[in-house]
Amino acid sequence: MAALDPPQRQPRSAAVRWGVGSNRLTRIAVGAVLPLLILLAWQFWAPHFFTSFQLPSPAKVVEGANTYIFGPRDGGQYSGTFVIDLWASLKRVAGGFLVGALIGVPVGLAVGFSRTAAALLEPMIGLLRSVPGICWLPLALIWFGFGTPSAVFLISLGSFFPIALSTIQGVRFIEPNLIRAARTLGASTLQAVRTVALPASIPSVLNGLRLGLAYSWIYMILGEFTGVNEGLGASLLLARESLRPDIIISLMVLIGLLGVLSDAPVQWLLRRVFRTDVR
Known part of the structure; x- marks a missing residue:
């Protein structure tokens, strides 16, 4: 009787190999070390190099944040306006991100799946994504005027590129035999994209959406520099x-x-549904 094969060792993640355990509390504690060191340096070391006006103490910043979030509405310029600003910014981020995703995912699927689409669109995507966001600000003001439309345009622009590029890479890494099998079974190009390319590239699409959402918050600040009255970026400018x-x-x-x-x-979706390590 043949001997049983020895149990295979499970590969360990880089974090475990380098000594950071899988315990959640341990990871949180290790992750808090650097912020704590920065906070201590800010409190005790920074006053030797900056005035209290240039870099207020942590206590002063906490006091300002408390007034901004919880202060009475009649308590001053920044008192109690956080909820109003947050709601205004959330609507712009949601609108711009939705536009970027609705354009970025189909474009990414087309470029990743079709050589013709790649030849037509990829050079332009590569060119435009290299243009800094601040360069789009004057054109946004000319095209859409001051206020929310310009902000939504800039946010959608910022979210589009990471979503499209991640989708392109996800489609290009699909096992080619899956596409060939779908074609052999009589699937059209659109059916192959819908039934094979899109489901197989979902983890990459979701990673692109993660990046696109992060860029949406970044571009929200730029967008709210276009003359809106309410919003986190507007309050930052003020x-x-x-x-x-x-x-x-x-x-x-x-x-x-x-x-x-x-x-x-x-x-959560990547970790629980698609079993993707997003640490």
């Missing part, structure tokens, strides 16, 4: 003009946290 570095830093932290929170559902 805080710059009124020389309130405590509000500026508070907004930077809040926008970063919102970006992380909006990324969490997509991470």
Whole structure:
């Protein structure tokens, strides 16, 4: 009787190999080390190099954030306006991201699946994605005027490129035999895209959506520099003009946290449904 094969060792992730365990609390604790060091340096070391106006203390920033989020509406220029600004920015981010996704996914599928589409569209995508977002601002103002339309255009532009590029790569890494099998069974090009290319590239599409959502928050700031009255970017611009570095830093932290929170559902989907390691 043949001997049983020895059990195979499961490959370990890079984090485990380098000594960071899989325990969730351990990862959180390790991840908190660098922010804590930065906070300590900010509190005790930064005052030797910056004035309190140039870099307010952490306590001053927390005080400004507390006023901005929880303060009474009649308490001053930045008091209690966070919810209003958040709702205005969320609508712009959602609108721009939706437009970017609705254009980016089909374009990515077409370019990744069709050599003709790739020859036609890929050089232009490569050219346009190299143009800094700030360069689009004057054209956005000329085309759409001041306010929300320009902001939504810039956000959709920022989200389009990572979504399209990730989708292209996802389609190009599909096993070619799957496409050949679909064609052999009589599927048309559109049917092959819908039934084979799109399902097989879903993890890449979702990764592209993650990146596109992150860029949507980045471009939201640029978009709200176009003359909107409410929004996180509008308040950031106002805080710059009124020389309130405590509000500026508070907004930077809040926008970063919102970006992380909006990324969490997509991470969950990738991890739980598609079994993709997104650490």
